[in-house]
Amino acid sequence: MKNFNKITKTLTFALLATSIFGCKKSDNNVTTNPDPTIGYVKIASGYADGAATKVDVYAKDSAFTGYNKLYIALTDSVTNKYVENAEISLMPDMNMTTMSHSAPFENPASSQAQNMLFPCSATFIMSSMGGTWSLGVSVKNLANSKSGKAMLSLKVKDPAAARMFSFVSPLDSAKYFVGLVPGEKTIVGANDLELVVYRKVSMMSYPADSSLTISFEPTMPSMGHGSPNNVNPVHTANGHYKGKVNYTMTGTWKLAFVLSKGATVVDSTHYIDFTF
Numbered sequence: 558m559k560n561f562n563k564i565t566k567t568l569t570f571a572l573l574a575t576s577i578f579g580c581k582k583s584d585n586n587v588t589t590n591p592d593p594t595i596g597y598v599k600i601a602s603g604y605a606d607g608a609a610t611k612v613d614v615y616a617k618d619s620a621f622t623g624y625n626k627l628y629i630a631l632t633d634s635v636t637n638k639y640v641e642n643a644e645i646s647l648m649p650d651m652n653m654t655t656m657s658h659s660a661p662f663e664n665p666a667s668s669q670a671q672n673m674l675f676p677c678s679a680t681f682i683m684s685s686m687g688g689t690w691s692l693g694v695s696v697k698n699l700a701n702s703k704s705g706k707a708m709l710s711l712k713v714k715d716p717a718a719a720r721m722f723s724f725v726s727p728l729d730s731a732k733y734f735v736g737l738v739p740g741e742k743t744i745v746g747a748n749d750l751e752l753v754v755y756r757k758v759s760m761m762s763y764p765a766d767s768s769l770t771i772s773f774e775p776t777m778p779s780m781g782h783g784s785p786n787n788v789n790p791v792h793t794a795n796g797h798y799k800g801k802v803n804y805t806m807t808g809t810w811k812l813a814f815v816l817s818k819g820a821t822v823v824d825s826t827h828y829i830d831f832t833f
């Protein structure tokens with residue numbers, strides 16, 4: 558009898574455990590939409606009060622000096638559901654105590670989210686060592702027509718190897734910022750090479766610039782060679798220049814740039830190191 562009781566108890570426990578796990582499993586299977594933010598890092602978060610919307614900013618990596626591809630997730634703070642139709646405009650701001658300045662940015666190209674997220678960008682031109690960055694995000698939630706603005710604080714770090722540079726053009730004395738747009742993944746062989754160029758008009762205004770001609774040469778300084786079949790980046794749209802770089806092996810490559818406007822070389826002193 559004792560043995561029988563023991564067996565019954567064990568069986569009952571086993572059945573319970575199975576049904577609990579069974580439940581859990583089917584609950585997971587019910588979830589049809591995977592979390593759209595998987596694989597991203599949350600770099601800033603806050604509320605756009607008037608729009609009753611939570612604003613979360615994601616990126617592939619923590620924020621760095623240079624061109625940062627950002628993905629904004631909006632959540633209705635009442636229903637907790639993603640807001641997929643909204644007009645969003647950014648305004649980066651750095652407070653440096655005695656003055657403040659903005660940075661180049663790209664608002665989402667569409668008011669319709671792509672897989673719940675709104676792709677956009679900010680090109681942080683200094684690290685947080687120099688002051689305090691915040692990212693203003695104005696939101697008009699098109700579902701309820703409510704508008705509000707979130708002021709999000711964020712930390713910007715200098716990457717181990719610079720991903721942007723700036724120069725002052727001898728032609729117009731304007732400061733230009735040139736950033737490397739990070740690729741999805743880098744392979745041995747031909748890769749897309751994408752740069753962005755912005756021209757500083759004032760402390761608060763950095764429009765995209767399409768006026769430059771860019772040539773470059775990749776070399777592997779540690780080994781004393783370059784590579785053939787590179788394609789100089791040419792302007793496509795919105796200050797983006799696209800070409801090809803041929804990395805014939807893994808390691809550290811040095812991309813040396815020459816930037817011209819018309820017949821005048823406006824900068825030839827900068828390079829970007831790229832390691833993969």
Ligand SMILES: [Cu+2]
Nearest residue numbers: 651683687688
């Ligand atoms: Cu600054």
